[in-house]
Amino acid sequence: MIDWQSTLWVIAAGGLVATSGALVGCWLLLRRMAMLGDAISHAVLPGIVLAFWLTGSRAALPMLLGAGLIGLMSTGIIQWLSQQRFMRPDAAMGITFSAFFALGVLLISRYSGQVDLDLDCVLYGEIAYVPWDLWIVGDWVLGPRAIWTLAGVLMVALLFTLWLYKELLASTFDPVYAQVIGIKTRMVYYMLMAVVALVVVASFEVVGAILVLAFLVVPPATALLISRRLPMMILISVALGWLAVVLGYMTAHMLDVSITGSMATVSGVLFGVALLATRLRAKIRSVGGELIGRA
């Protein structure tokens, strides 16, 4: 017997994560900063633990802001370290995020009694519990709390993309030109990082700290193989994200395994199929070209 209502809430939660993830993930990918998404998703952990601890609840807003701020701080530290002599960006990233993440894991395992968080949640989130954590105001039951949080963050990501589209475009593809026409590229960079941190923190409870990367990077990477035009790439990656969420949920339900892990795996399979298809197309085209050339 399938409980349709909670199934739909779980898929909706996954879909919202995939949509926000695809929106910001495309920019990360095009700026060659995919691993920075990984770094931020690890680095926000101590912020999340502290916010849980201080507010004593899963109240959304203070947690989002506090943890988001720590995520932003970590990108600042990475930036600063990368500019030092004898430091490479990859080493700066590795050191910073592992230190933050280690601190978060240590806090959780030391104070797991006081904090309503465990390491399983860090690893793969609690998407299955989304339908049961309801937001209740007075006598009104407003539906799962996570859905509201994720929808709010999606609105922020959407407004950010639409409002700063031109600035993002220019500073991603031609930073020098962007600066010449008066775009504050540093400001755009930090705003993008802030939105990424927000998306990561909001997704944490649902998909965990590590697998959120699969939602940020894999659908945009697949879309980049398929399309060369940016608006198209964003739309395709959103669609691929939803496809992975639905298929992943079905697989997980059948095999009784982690839902998030299975969504990430399906995402990877979709990427593999796309890669194979583009390789085949290139082969066919080159063979076709040869034939035409010979004729």
Added chain:
Amino acid sequence: MLDINTLSVLIGLIVLGATSGVLGTFALLRRKALLSDTLAHAALPGICLAYLIGGKQLGWLLMGAFISGLAGIGVVSLITHRSRLKEDAALALTLSVFFGFGIVLLTGIQRWGDGHQSGLDRFLFGQAAAILPHEVAYLTLACLLILGIVALLFKEFTLICFDRDYARAVGLPVRLLDALLMGLIALIVVLGLQSAGALLMVALLITPATTARLLTQRLGVMVALSALFGTLAAAGGVWMSALYGRLPTGPVMVLLASGLFLLAILFRYTRHRLGAYR
């Protein structure tokens, strides 16, 4: 106070810390910092598959980890060479998909099979106290083997890190040496999974090496310092995790290594300010 178990774990981790410090130096210079992170995450599905295929023996599990870690590296290089995606995208993609698949298998093992007895979670965050004395013996032996190879090929590895053209010109098999170095890095990452965990093994490799890089310009000194810092972090991790009960060893070691890094940054900064350094 110090029982025989703790003592053997301490010895094993000191050797492990030193070896990963030494190899970390080369990983850093060859710009493989994030590749080793991907490698460590990609090892998870291999551990689970090995467990599903046949038994719980540590050597068998680690062999699975080694193979799937190498498969992860293969996928990264396939994506970077055969598609329009860049290395960062390939790394992030491989890391998250392999890890997601590992999580699928891990939860599967917990639910289909003999419940939580599998004990595979210890490979995620590391639990040094769970390492048995005879496993420590194998760990130490493997580390000494790695150190021996590095000592033998020290000049060659130095050359391929700093001057590949010259290395090629004097007839060194650059690609073979590269592959060997990467294989050794994969080996130490897999050996460290049990004590540092898949999620944080990269720090044991990279942080001591970067700390050493801040303090010296000479490779020999850098390798020695890095080994020293790795040893300190590992020994401190075992000690604190024995002292405070079931703390996961990985995070403690990483925080100690990061503390040393912070001290090195402060040291450099004050020296710079005092004008002794330019």
